[in-house]
Amino acid sequence: MELSQRISRISVSSTLAVVQKAAKLKASGIKVVDFGAGEPDFPTPDSIKKAAVEALNQNFTKYTPTGGIPELKQAVIGRHAKDFGSTYAVEECLVTVGGKQAIFEAVAATIxxxxxxxxxxPYWVSFLDIVNYAGGRPVMLETREEDGFAVKAEEVEKLVTPKTKLIIVNSPNNPTGAVIPPEEMEKLLAVAERHNILLMSDECYCQFLYDGRKPFSLGHSSNRENLLIVGSLSKTYAMTGWRVGFALGNRDLLRSMLKLQSHSTSNPTSFAQKAAVEALNGPQDSVQTMLAEYQRRRNRIVEGLRAIPGIKCNMPEGAFYVYPNIGAYLKKDGITDAEKLVEKLLEEAHVALVPGPAFGTQDHLRISYATSQEQIDEGLRRMAKFFGAL
Ligand SMILES: Cc1ncc(COP(=O)(O)O)c(C=O)c1O
Incomplete structure (x- = not known):
């Protein structure tokens, strides 16, 4: 049977591929230090789990409105308003099965x-595959490592052509941890307005900013034509498995996205939605606890990586990834590229991480430090030994 051209344009998410490979090793009894998965190691806070259990006990286990229960839409809007001063109406909010579904639907509905x-x-791997799947043409904006991978509105505008439909930004960034400053974000929205295109801002890591930086969203703007916010509860509340995300923006666009949702997943899981209401409306102190811990881990891992000769490493400003440059070790000892290096690291040092080419650069590795301090220390020890022997 011949498969569709559409499906041949994409590949399995390489982050998931690493997770699977590491899982195989773990299953065979090997103690792998896993820096691969982009998910918090913290458990979902108890109050959130309790809300789900209550929902189950009350038999809240049936279909819900496709785009989410009104209570959850209000909670999403309310949280965003409190945090960022935004003023979205209920019709300008869509609840989705994780942030990924919001992104997928938005691209499918516009491209x-x-x-x-x-x-x-560097880009988050799914952006590229989702655009390719939709038949869009990705136009890459190269950034410079020496500039902290800064995204400049001026450079973005140079790439705009009559065929440009969409700009995708993600700050704090997966995989680099780089943050686009508020004034640059405003300029990006101005570019989108000038050319009447859509700016999709992925706020998945918006609560995880370090060194006193304040969470920021373009959502305070009244623009409903050129801005789509996509967000997720996955990282903020350690809820990756619950699959709850959202989109905020133009009501016609959201209605189109809803059409797609109605024919694919239908509603996000009923009791996960009740848990999400509690996450957004309940106490927020767990977010600050996680943030403080991530900052400690970031400092430790950057210090450890910089101590390995030949490795260069920017200081991430947000999210929970670090993106060291290991270019000095490529082409050594039969290591042809970063993928080969990652394979060798996993097989020989039992450290799992994701190769830079998955994010569009050749000389880097992505390390997720959403794992315990002991795992970080052990991982650093193993990497120092591994690179020292090359
Ligand atoms: C940049 C970015 N956006 C969106 C997502 C989607 O997260 P979820 O579908 O779990 O909400 C992720 C997950 O890794 C991500 O890294």
Whole structure:
């Protein structure tokens, strides 16, 4: 049977591929230090779990409105308003099965074959595959490591053509941890307005900012034509498995996204939605606890990586990833590329991480430090030994 061209344009998420490979080793009894998965090691806070259990006990286990229960839409809007001063109406909010579904639906609803989508490099791997699947043409915005992978509105504007439909930004960034400053974000929205295109801002890590930086969202703007916010509860509340995300923006666009949702997943899981209401409306102190811990881990891992000769490493400003440059070790000892290096690291040192080419750069590795301090220390020890022997 011949498969569709559409499906041949994409590949399995390489982050998931690493997770699977590491899981195989773990299953065979090997103690793997896992820096691969982009998910908090913290458990979902008890109050959130309790809300789900209550929902189950009350038999809240049936279909819900496709785009989410009104109570949850209010909670999403209310949290965003409190945190960022935004003023979205209920019709301007859609609840989705994780942030990923919001992104997928937004791209599917806006992109025709050959439409151009501007994507800063390094990018989160799914952005590229989702655009390719939709038949869009990714137009890469190269950034410079020496500039902290800064995304400049001026550079974005140079890439705009009559075919440009969408600009995707993600700050704090997966995989680099780089943050786009508020004034630059405003300029990006101005670019989208000037050319009447859509700016999709992925706020998945918006609560995880270090060194006193304040969470920021363009959502305070009244623009409903050129801005789509996508967000997720996965990282903020350690809820990756619950699959709850959202989109805030133009009501016609959201209605189109809802059409797709109605024919694919239908509603996000009923009792996960009740848990999400508690996450958004309940106490927020767990977020601050996680943030403080991530900052400690970030400091430790950057210090450890910089101590390995030849490795260069920017200081991440947010999220929970670090993106060291290991270019000095490529082409050594039969290591042809970063993928080969990652394979060797996993097989020989039992450290799992994701190769830079998955995010559009050749000389890097992505390390997720959403894991315990002991695992970080052990991982650093193993990496120092591994690189020292090359
Ligand atoms: C940048 C970015 N956006 C969106 C997501 C989607 O998260 P979820 O679908 O779990 O909400 C992720 C998850 O890793 C991510 O890294």
């Amino acid at each position: 025709n074959h050959g439409d151009e989508v501007i994507l800063p490099v």
